[in-house]
Amino acid sequence: MAVKVSMTVNGKSVSHEVEERTLLVSYIRETLRMTGTHVGCDTAQCGACTIHMNGRAVKSCNILAMQAEGASITTIEGVANADGTLHPMQAAFKEHHGLQCGFCTPGMVMSAIDLVKNFPDTTEQQIREQLDGNLCRCTGYHNIVKAIKAAAADPASAKAGV
Amino acid sequence: MYAFKYAKAKSVADAATSIAADPDAKLLAGGQSLIAAMKLRLSQPSALVDLGNIADLRYTRIEGDTLVVGAMSTHAFVAACADVRKAIPALAALAGDIGDRQVRNMGTIGGSIATNDPAADYPAGCVGLGATIITTKRKIAADDFFGSMYETALEPGEIITAVSFPIPKRAAYIKFKNQASRFALVGVFVAETPAGVRVAVTGAGPGVFRVAEMEKALSAKFAPESVANIKVPADNLNADLHAQADYRAHLVTVMAKRAVAKASE
Ligand SMILES: Cc1cc2nc3c(=O)[nH]c(=O)nc-3n(C[C@H](O)[C@H](O)[C@H](O)COP(=O)(O)OP(=O)(O)OC[C@H]3O[C@@H](n4cnc5c(N)ncnc54)[C@H](O)[C@@H]3O)c2cc1C
Ligand code: FES
Ligand code: FES
Numbered sequence: 001m002a003v004k005v006s007m008t009v010n011g012k013s014v015s016h017e018v019e020e021r022t023l024l025v026s027y028i029r030e031t032l033r034m035t036g037t038h039v040g041c042d043t044a045q046c047g048a049c050t051i052h053m054n055g056r057a058v059k060s061c062n063i064l065a066m067q068a069e070g071a072s073i074t075t076i077e078g079v080a081n082a083d084g085t086l087h088p089m090q091a092a093f094k095e096h097h098g099l100q101c102g103f104c105t106p107g108m109v110m111s112a113i114d115l116v117k118n119f120p121d122t123t124e125q126q127i128r129e130q131l132d133g134n135l136c137r138c139t140g141y142h143n144i145v146k147a148i149k150a151a152a153a154d155p156a157s158a159k160a161g162v
Numbered sequence: 163m164y165a166f167k168y169a170k171a172k173s174v175a176d177a178a179t180s181i182a183a184d185p186d187a188k189l190l191a192g193g194q195s196l197i198a199a200m201k202l203r204l205s206q207p208s209a210l211v212d213l214g215n216i217a218d219l220r221y222t223r224i225e226g227d228t229l230v231v232g233a234m235s236t237h238a239f240v241a242a243c244a245d246v247r248k249a250i251p252a253l254a255a256l257a258g259d260i261g262d263r264q265v266r267n268m269g270t271i272g273g274s275i276a277t278n279d280p281a282a283d284y285p286a287g288c289v290g291l292g293a294t295i296i297t298t299k300r301k302i303a304a305d306d307f308f309g310s311m312y313e314t315a316l317e318p319g320e321i322i323t324a325v326s327f328p329i330p331k332r333a334a335y336i337k338f339k340n341q342a343s344r345f346a347l348v349g350v351f352v353a354e355t356p357a358g359v360r361v362a363v364t365g366a367g368p369g370v371f372r373v374a375e376m377e378k379a380l381s382a383k384f385a386p387e388s389v390a391n392i393k394v395p396a397d398n399l400n401a402d403l404h405a406q407a408d409y410r411a412h413l414v415t416v417m418a419k420r421a422v423a424k425a426s427e
Contacts, residue, residue: 003168020168020210023197044198045342047264056238056267062197063268066168067190067214111264132344133262 005065009034010078024068025049025060028075036076036106040135047134050107051075057114059133076106079113079160088156089113089148098147100138108134108144116152124149163200167209171216174323178298180211182319187211189321191234191273194265219272219323222246227329227356229253230296233272233322238263240271252333252351252425256287259337261344272322278369280311280400281345285370287335288325290351290362296324310368330355332384334424336417337365340404347405348413352421354384361389361418366399366410376418384426386419 006015016031028037040048044062051060052074079087089109099105115130127145151157171177186208199205219234222243229249241258274284288304295302298321307315330353337349346365353360359380361373379388396411
């Protein structure tokens, strides 16, 4: 059986026939061919698949595409400017060496943008707590936390929105 | 995941009709427990009836001396809600410490209590505060709602619409987290309610349970030392790779002491 699903992804309307059981992450990666959103665990543990649904960070491996019907979705491909300048959070990860292999990074950045939006005057302790849903096997988190703190303090972050 | 049919319910009445029409259909709330179970093929519904579009199920409001929380209120919503933070800060804190931020943005109170995971947080909050679960068919006292692991008093086709919490004089919830899953290895909710002191424990046993001896001691004197020497028997407690039963029994006393101290702040 197939059903029709429609949503807005990074500002563009998309609509496809999918199986009811299609996960949102499969729709993004396999149907829309946007492979920036990663699948690390497929069991809602690691956060590599984090995207924004109606402005909130969620794990797209644990959501059906149909649950996002009519929603506004932002993926990692949608955060930089059209001219390629990085989002302040991406720039901070680059500046502070917040990544090594980079596998967790798209999810980290999406989660971090949501974190700073919800906790604008965030502390190191709070960043560590609120980053519970994202695992990194390389960095030891220290530089990720530094990057998020720096991005939170960067006035460009508030303007960048997303 | 096995194939299934999918429908978005427009209203609670619409969901009730769809769910009554197919005995193998299941309700879908945030999907944070159900989708994982379906991926593992532990659950194989013929159809999902999605409550996600029913905006009237997502609210919190004060009604007299109770706080009412709509079934589709997400954990993040409850944690951030000014009414909840003011009326029952312990409940806002409980919701704000479930899983991780992404899970809290999807998971709901209705889905959590309908699942009744033996290590979930909300069952302790509901029993600890003496809540009432409101469904499409009736009102159920939290004491009668939660059974042993994953069992509840819900009948087929019955939909939780809200949970009503009596506003306590003081309350606190402390959990010792399983570091990997963040579920409670042991969590204790303590409340001084208009109907007396209640102590509810999650994570330690096959289901949430109250500790009468602690309630009695705290009624006499609401202070950490009142529970410091009260031990629950380890006999019926959970034992698994994360902790032995006697360790969980020990944690019940420690978490209870800390919860009483926090509630007294
Ligand atoms: C990584 C991770 C960590 C987690 N950590 C914790 C934790 O620390 N503490 C904790 O307590 N929980 C934790 N959870 C579970 C989480 O709280 C879930 O959100 C919750 O258990 C289920 O809520 P849901 O809205 O997602 O329900 P769903 O998964 O959609 O549904 C669960 C079940 O409830 C039924 N149901 C849903 N709504 C209703 C209703 N209104 N009436 C009747 N039946 C209904 C469904 O049919 C289904 O059987 C975690 C989950 C994940 C993925
Ligand atoms: S792939 Fe979704 S949380 Fe790991
Ligand atoms: S940079 Fe390799 S997993 Fe995080």
